[in-house]
Amino acid sequence: MKLTELFTSDDENRAVSPVIGVILMVAITVILAAVIGTFVLGLGDQVQQTSPNAQWDWQNTSNADELTITHESGDTVQASTLSFTGSALTSDITDVTAGTNFKGGNAFPSEIGAGDSVTLTSGDSSLSDGSGNEVRLVWQAEGGGSSSTLTTYEFE
Structure with missing residues (x-):
C-alpha cells in the first residue's frame, strides 16, 4: 500500500x-x-442529616423523684431538635427550652453544649420513677427526615 x-x-x-x-x-x-x-x-x-455525637450523663437522686441529664461533651445540639419521651413520663416533653417542664423553671438554652443540664422531677414533668420505666432523649432532624435516641435512662 x-x-x-x-x-x-x-x-x-x-x-x-x-x-x-x-x-x-x-x-x-x-x-x-x-x-x-x-x-x-x-x-x-437531600443530604441525610446525621444525629449529633454527644455524651450525656444521667443523675438520679436517692429518693428517685428527680432525674438530671447533663451534656458532658461532644457536638453542640440545637434544642429545637430534642425531646424527652418514654414510659417514665406521662406525656412527652417536646419543648426542652420551656422552663415549665423542669425543676426550678430551668431549661436547656437554644444551643446545648457541654455542661448544660436540666432536672426532671415528679412534680414538674410528670416523672414516674417505677422500676423498669425509662426516659429517652430523642433527636429529630430539622424537617423531620430522620430521628434517633441519643441516650436512655432506665429506673431500677
Missing part, C-alpha cells in the same frame, strides 16, 4: 469515526441531562 493511498481514499475505505463521534455526543448529552436534572429536581440537596 502506498502512502498517498492512505490520505486519498474513495468511499469504499471510509472509516466509522463519524458514527463513533455521534454516539459519544449522545452519551455525553444524556449524562449531562441526568446530572442537571437531579439538581433541578432537588435530589442533590
Whole structure:
C-alpha cells in the first residue's frame, strides 16, 4: 500500500469515526441531562442529616423523684431538635427550652453544649420513677427526615 493511498481514499475505505463521534455526543448529552436534572429536581440537596455525637450523663437522686441529664461533651445540639419521651413520663416533653417542664423553671438554652443540664422531677414533668420505666432523649432532624435516641435512662 502506498502512502498517498492512505490520505486519498474513495468511499469504499471510509472509516466509522463519524458514527463513533455521534454516539459519544449522545452519551455525553444524556449524562449531562441526568446530572442537571437531579439538581433541578432537588435530589442533590437531600443530604441525610446525621444525629449529633454527644455524651450525656444521667443523675438520679436517692429518693428517685428527680432525674438530671447533663451534656458532658461532644457536638453542640440545637434544642429545637430534642425531646424527652418514654414510659417514665406521662406525656412527652417536646419543648426542652420551656422552663415549665423542669425543676426550678430551668431549661436547656437554644444551643446545648457541654455542661448544660436540666432536672426532671415528679412534680414538674410528670416523672414516674417505677422500676423498669425509662426516659429517652430523642433527636429529630430539622424537617423531620430522620430521628434517633441519643441516650436512655432506665429506673431500677
